[in-house]
Amino acid sequence: MSSSALWRVRSYVRPYAAQMITMTLAALIGLGAATVVPLVTKAVIDGPIARHEHRGIVILAGLALGLGVIEAASAFLRRYVLADAATGMETALRDDLYAHLQRLPVTFHDGSQSGQLLSRAVSDIAVIRRFVGFGLVFLVVNTATFAAVLVLLLQLNVPLAILVAVSSIPVIASSRSFERDYRAASRKLQDETGNLTTVVEEAATGIRIIKSFGRHPLVGTRFRSSARVVYDRSMDQVRLKGRFFAILGLAPNLTLAAVLLGGGMAVGRGTMTIGGLVAFVSLLLMLSWPIEALGEILAMGEEAASAAERIYEVLDTEPEISDRPGAQPLPHATGRLQFRGVTFAYPGSQQEILHGIDLDVEPGETLALVGRTGCGKTTLVSLVPRLYDVTSGSIELDGHDIRDLTLDSLRGHLGVAFEDPILFSASVRETLLLGYPDASDDEVASALDTAQANFVYDLPWGLDTRVGEQGLSLSGGQRQRLALARAVVGRPRVLILDDPLSSLDVHTEALVEEALSRVLAGTTALLAVHRPSTLALADRVAFIDGGTVAAVGTHSHLLDTVPEYREILSQEAEEVSR
Ligand SMILES: Nc1ncnc2c1ncn2[C@@H]1O[C@H](COP(=O)(O)OP(=O)(O)OP(=O)(O)O)[C@@H](O)[C@H]1O
Numbered sequence: 319m320s321s322s323a324l325w326r327v328r329s330y331v332r333p334y335a336a337q338m339i340t341m342t343l344a345a346l347i348g349l350g351a352a353t354v355v356p357l358v359t360k361a362v363i364d365g366p367i368a369r370h371e372h373r374g375i376v377i378l379a380g381l382a383l384g385l386g387v388i389e390a391a392s393a394f395l396r397r398y399v400l401a402d403a404a405t406g407m408e409t410a411l412r413d414d415l416y417a418h419l420q421r422l423p424v425t426f427h428d429g430s431q432s433g434q435l436l437s438r439a440v441s442d443i444a445v446i447r448r449f450v451g452f453g454l455v456f457l458v459v460n461t462a463t464f465a466a467v468l469v470l471l472l473q474l475n476v477p478l479a480i481l482v483a484v485s486s487i488p489v490i491a492s493s494r495s496f497e498r499d500y501r502a503a504s505r506k507l508q509d510e511t512g513n514l515t516t517v518v519e520e521a522a523t524g525i526r527i528i529k530s531f532g533r534h535p536l537v538g539t540r541f542r543s544s545a546r547v548v549y550d551r552s553m554d555q556v557r558l559k560g561r562f563f564a565i566l567g568l569a570p571n572l573t574l575a576a577v578l579l580g581g582g583m584a585v586g587r588g589t590m591t592i593g594g595l596v597a598f599v600s601l602l603l604m605l606s607w608p609i610e611a612l613g614e615i616l617a618m619g620e621e622a623a624s625a626a627e628r629i630y631e632v633l634d635t636e637p638e639i640s641d642r643p644g645a646q647p648l649p650h651a652t653g654r655l656q657f658r659g660v661t662f663a664y665p666g667s668q669q670e671i672l673h674g675i676d677l678d679v680e681p682g683e684t685l686a687l688v689g690r691t692g693c694g695k696t697t698l699v700s701l702v703p704r705l706y707d708v709t710s711g712s713i714e715l716d717g718h719d720i721r722d723l724t725l726d727s728l729r730g731h732l733g734v735a736f737e738d739p740i741l742f743s744a745s746v747r748e749t750l751l752l753g754y755p756d757a758s759d760d761e762v763a764s765a766l767d768t769a770q771a772n773f774v775y776d777l778p779w780g781l782d783t784r785v786g787e788q789g790l791s792l793s794g795g796q797r798q799r800l801a802l803a804r805a806v807v808g809r810p811r812v813l814i815l816d817d818p819l820s821s822l823d824v825h826t827e828a829l830v831e832e833a834l835s836r837v838l839a840g841t842t843a844l845l846a847v848h849r850p851s852t853l854a855l856a857d858r859v860a861f862i863d864g865g866t867v868a869a870v871g872t873h874s875h876l877l878d879t880v881p882e883y884r885e886i887l888s889q890e891a892e893e894v895s896r
Pocket residue numbers: 428664667671689690691692693694695696697698737
C-alpha cells in the first residue's frame with residue numbers, strides 16, 4: 319500500500335499519535351486475550367478433562383472468562399478513542415482544504431467543476447477518515463495477529479505451521495494485483511462521483527431555467543447517464559472485491575482441510591495430542607476473520623490512497639495570487655488608482671482581452687467605463703481586487719504596485735459590487751457586514767440609504783431576515799441594491815461597481831444615483847456602465863474599444879468628439895426607451 323499521497327496524510331494523524339497508539343495497544347491486548355483462549359482450551363482438554371479434575375476445570379473456565387472480559391473492555395476502549403482521533407483528523411484536513419480553496423485564485427475555480435471540489439471536501443475526506451480510524455489500526459493488529467498465531471502454531475507443531483505459512487503465498491500474490499486494480503477503480507469511481515455531484519448541483523442551482531425551458535427530460539437524461547456511470551464504476555469495484563474475497567474465503571478452508579488431514583495423522587502416530595490439534599485448529603480459525611478483514615482493509619487503503627491523491631491535487635495547486643515576499647500593508651490610502659500599460663489575457667487563453675490600458679483615476683474621482691458588451695469592462699475592474707493578475711503592465715494604488723501590497727490590506731480598501739449580485743445564505747445584517755465586519759449600526763443604515771435598500775426593514779425579521787441561497791427570495795433589483803449597500807458599507811477608499819444599477823426602474827435608479835453621488839464624492843470609483851443615465855455619476859468616462867482605452871474625457875466631450883461612443887450610447891438609450 320505504497321502511496322505518497324496517503325503517506326502525506328500522516329501530518330494530520332500525528333497530533334493523534336497518542337490516541338492511535340492507545341487504540342493499537344487496546345487492540346493488541348484484546349488480540350492477546352483472544353489468542354490465549356485456545357491455549358486455555360488445550361490445557362483444559364489435555365489436563366483436567368483427561369484427568370477428570372473438577373477444580374482445575376473451574377479455574378481454567380474462570381481464566382477463559384477473565385480473558386473474554388479483557389477482550390471486550392479493550393474493544394470498548396478502542397472504539398471510544400477512535401472516534402476522537404479519526405474525526406479530529408478529518409476535521410483538520412477539511413479545514414485546510416477549505417482554507418486552501420479560498421486562497422486559490424479565481425482562475426482555479428473558473429477551471430474546476432464545483433461538484434468535484436464538493437466531493438473531495440466531503441466524501442474523499444470521509445474515505446480517508448475511515449481508513450485512518452479503522453483500517454490502519456486493523457492493518458497493524460491483523461499483521462500482529464498473523465505473526466503471533468504463526469509463532470504459537472510453530473510451537474504446537476512445526477510441519478503443520480510451515481504448511482500454513484506456505485499456503486498464504488497465493489493470498490499475498492493475489493493481493494498485490496488486487497491493490498493495483500482496485501486503486502485505479504477507486505480513482506475512477508471518485509472522479510465520476512464528482513461529476514455526478516456537479517450534475518446534481520447544477521440542476522439545483524439552475525432549477526428556474528430548467529423549469530422554464532421545460533428541460534426536465536434533458537437534465538434527467540444527463541443525471542441518469544452520470545448516475546449510471548457511477549453505478550458501473552461501483553460494480554467494477556464490487557467485481558474486483560468479489561473475486562479477491564473469494565480467494566480470501568477459500569484459502570483458509572483449503573489450509574484447514576490440509577491441517578486436519580496432516581494433524582489427524584499426527585495424532586494417530588502419537589506425535590500430537592488431541593488438545594494440541596484442537597488448539598491448532600482453533601488458532602487457525604482465528605486467522606480466517608483477519609484474512610477476510612485484510613481484504614476489506616486493503617480495499618479501504620486503496621480507496622483512501624486515491625482519495626488522498628485527489629485531495630493533494632488541490633492542496634498542491636499553488637495559489638498564484640498571494641502575498642509576495644516582502645508585500646507591505648498600506649494602512650491608509652488616498653485612493654489614487656493608476657493603470658500603466660495593462661495587458662491581460664485570461665490564463666490559458668491566447669486571446670488578449672486588454673492591451674496597453676493607461677488610466678489615472680484621481681482620489682475621489684469617479685471614472686466610468688463604457689464600451690460594447692464583451693469589450694472587457696468586467697475583466698478590467700476584476701484586476702483591481704486581484705481576482706486576476708495583469709499579464710503585463712501594472713496597477714497602482716497610491717503609487718504602489720498592488721502586487722507589492724498585502725492582499726488583505728489591498729482588498730480592505732476596496733468595496734466591490736459585481737454584475738451578478740451574489741448573496742450568501744445569511745441574514746441581511748451578515749450580508750452587509752461581509753467586507754467590513756466592524757461597521758456600526760449607523761454605517762449600515764446609511765449604506766442601506768445610499769443603495770435605496772430600505773425595503774429590508776420591511777422584511778419579516780428586518781435585518782435578521784435570512785436571504786436564501788443567492789438571495790433567491792429577493793427580486794433582482796432588491797438583490798442588486800443589497801449588493802450595492804454591501805459594497806458601500808464602511809466607506810471604502812475605492813469603489814468598484816460593475817453595472818450596479820442595471821436592474822432598477824428609472825425612478826429607483828434616480829434615487830440611488832442621488833444618494834450614491836454623495837458617497838462617490840469622497841471615494842475613488844471605477845464604474846462599468848451600460849445605461850447613459852448612470853453616466854451622470856461619473857466625473858470622466860473612459861471609452862474602451864478594441865481592448866484598449868480609445869478615448870477619455872467628460873461624457874459631453876466624448877459625445878461631441880467620438881462618433882463610436884455616441885453610437886454605442888444611443889443604442890443603449892434606445893434599448894432603455896423601448
Ligand atoms: N473567466 C473567463 N475566462 C476566459 N474568458 C473570459 C472569462 N470571462 C470573460 N471572458 C471573455 O473576456 C471578454 C471580456 O468579457 P467581460 O466580461 O470583461 O466583458 P464586459 O465588457 O464586462 O461585457 P458586458 O458589457 O457584457 O458586461 C469576453 O470575450 C469574454 O468571453
